[in-house]
Every structure is written in C-alpha cells, then in structure tokens.
Amino acid sequence: MSAVPVLVVVGMLLPFAYVDRADAPEPSAEKIERSVSTYSLEGSVERVEPPKPTSAGVTLTIGSDVLFAYASAVVDESAQAAVAAQLDQIPAGAQVTVEGHTDSRGGDAVNLPLSAARAEAVAAVLRAHRPDLVLAVVGKASSEPAVSETDEQAMARNRRVELSWAG
Template sequence: MSDPDETRTITGWESASRLYRRPPGLGWLFALLVVPLLLGLLGWGTRDKSDPDASFSGVEPSLSAPAVDGPADAPGAGLPGLPAALSITRNSNDITLSGDLPNAAARTGLLDLLESIHGPDVNLVDNLHIAAGASGPDLTGLQGVFAAAVDIPDFGWTRNGDAVTLTGTAPDEQVRDQVEAAARSAWPNANLTNRIRVPGSAAPTPGGACAGLQADITALLNQPVTFETDGATLTSDSRQMLSRVAEEITACPEARISVDGYTDSSGSDAINVPLSANRARAVAEFLISQGVSSDLVTWNGHGSDNPIAGNDTPEGKAQNRRVEITVS
C-alpha cells in the first residue's frame, strides 16, 4: 500500500507520492531458497549422462569403481580381439569358417583376408553367424598365421575360450615351427596347442616306461566317453573309466595331455562347438580332480569338424560324438 503525501515548494503546493514497502513475508523467503535449488536439479538431470568423465566435483578419480567387462575366468578373457569360438579349416582349395562374429563388416574383412592369402580361386565355405556381443577377429594375427601356413593344405586353426589349436600336415618341421611362432607372437596369452604333424616324424611321447602311455590310454578308452543327454555331465561308467586313465597319466608326470571334444553334424556350430568344448572341459576337469596336474592338461571343442565316420547313419553319428585324449 502507498499513501500520498503533500509537500510545500517555492511555487506553491505540489502533490508527491511516496511508497512505503512492507517487509518481505515467508513466501518470498521460501521462493528465494527453493527456486535456485530446483533450477540446479533440472540442470543435473539434463546433463549428458553418457559422458564417462562426468562426476561430482571433489570426488577423486582414483576412488571410482573400475570398469568390469566380465568374470576374470570367462572364456576368452585373456585374448582380446578374438571371438570366443571360431574355427577356420582348410581342405586343399576349400576353407570352411565357423563361429560367431559381431557384424557383416567383420565377416567381410575375414573372408577378404583369406582370399588375399590363398588367391581368388579359393572356395570359402561361410558357416559364420552374426551374434550381438561377439568379438571381432584379429585380422593382423590371423594374417601372420595363415600366411605362414600357406603350404599346409589341411591347415586348421581353432579358437575356443583361451585355447588356440593348430592342426594339419606340414611339409617339414621348419614350416610347423614358423606357424607356431606366428601364433605365439599374435596371441602370447593363449593356451596354444600345436598338433601340426610332419610326415615321417613320430609324435613326441615321454620316454622310458611312459613311452607307451598313448597306447595305454587308447586301450583303456575301449568304450566312448559318454555324458548325460544333451549335457556335459559324465556318466558313472565314464567316470570309472577315466579314473583308470588318470592313474596312468599321473604315473608319467612329464606327459602333456590334450582333450578334444567332437559332435556329429546335427544342429548348428553355434550349438555344437560350445557343447563339444564343455564336454572336453568336463573330461579335463575330472582328470585334474583325480590328480593330473592342471598345468599339463589342455582342452578344446571342435564341434562337427574332423568326422571319423559318415553322418548319414545313426551309427556314424555315434562314432563322431567323441572325446579324444592325446599324449604329447
């Protein structure tokens, strides 16, 4: 409210208005306190939350929780830049690729790489799958390995988890060693198994009383290793059989053991490769539980690769569903 007041001037009477302000009430004080707070909250809510560096001021970066990509023992944890399951197998002019890749560009890059090494006449059998979350291939590492193996007509490269397996028949030991050196250079953290053979040279076996270990294991595995239906749980009969195998292995502490799992051709590689790997791992872990040193055992799954019988009959499929134990 304002009350008019009159003052006298030299020229006479003049009306002048004066305003008398009331002191601010509680409503004004509430507005002064709350409005800035609301504006601040609105600014916080609209900031770019995707910015990984955005943080409260005053919080030390060293106190932030580290990024976690997955469990440390997850398949492939030690091999960045490689799909968790990938198989590339050459049969003369045919190269078959199986496994998961993240996108079409990764598939094209891998196919182009193999064509550049083996020439435009190579027949690429593409059984690759596009899977969200899959890792892209390490083209540089694969180029070095396949360039070194260009003289191996049946060369095979398989990755499963942290295990990389090389197979094939090399013309001489120098080629075999060059391929292994290229693989170790590309993936120094891999659990690498070199099963490339050289004609005329026997596979290395432990000497002395253990020279016949492979034959002893083969004799003990007179029945296929079996599992519960559609799973990787060993049956009781197979556990008893593998217990005797473990006794032979532990008596030869220098022997290195490779466990390889295979399936028949039923189903896709996306199912068969992990299934065969899980079964090979189950056998390896059982042997370790029976006293075999974990440092001397490797395992790998190959899906339906390397069949030993036809997949066109139930009997042939039963033979292809197998686990092999190899001494080196």
C-alpha cells in the same frame, strides 16, 4: 480356515484329477506309436577304444555316449570311473590335449559350446585324479569327424572325447 474343509476340498478334487488304471481306456496302436520313442544303443557306441599311436603321439578315445546324457556336459559317477580307469596309461607329467567332438546334427551354434563344455568336464576329472598332467582343452564340434556320417552308428562314433599326448 480349518484343516477339515481343506481336506474335504482336496478329497472332492481327487476323483476328477485321478483316473484308476482299471478304468482307463485302452490306447489305440496309433496313440502308442505317437507316444513312444524307442532306440537301441546296441552296437552303436564304442565304450573306450584302446590308445592308438598317431604321428603326434598317442590318442585315447572315449565315446561321448558313455560319458554324457543327450545334450549334457555333466560327467556322472559311472562316467568318471570310466575315465579314471584309463588314466594310468598316460605318462606322469604329460601334456594332454582334451578334445570334445560331436556329430554334425545341430550345427556349430549348438555343437561348439557343447563340445567345449564336454571336453572341460572330462578335463575336470583328469585334474581331480591326475594333478600332474598339463592340460589343453578344446571343443572341435563336428569339424574333425572320426568317420563319414552315413548312419546313426557312424554319428555315434563321431561323438567322442579324445585325450592325446606325446608318446
């Protein structure tokens, strides 16, 4: 088969597969409403809370929404930088517990492995930047909420990774 017939066939298919935007019909308000899902993170996410003294030591909380995309345990470069910027607060050689937490949506079948994977992903960043730390990594899912889940803002506060060490 030569290249010319292939180009002719492709050229013949393009008018049927492509609609010029100028020729496209205007979508109805109903179609727009059904096709668009909007949300705002304005005020719903705590980026990084200052370390807080606890009865067992010190806890640093980083919102999961800062660290991860929805249903993901991949720490991107900006999230790695957010974690790395906090690491000078942890004493040299400290034993650090890295806990992943989720909101209650999805149930334990989804949230236990996700919270564990997220905690491990943050632990990997700690290992890369602070090999002196001794890490224990655990996923808690929604078993230890930071706040009662009364609305989306509260649910966002429960999605977090906590770093804890003796103070």
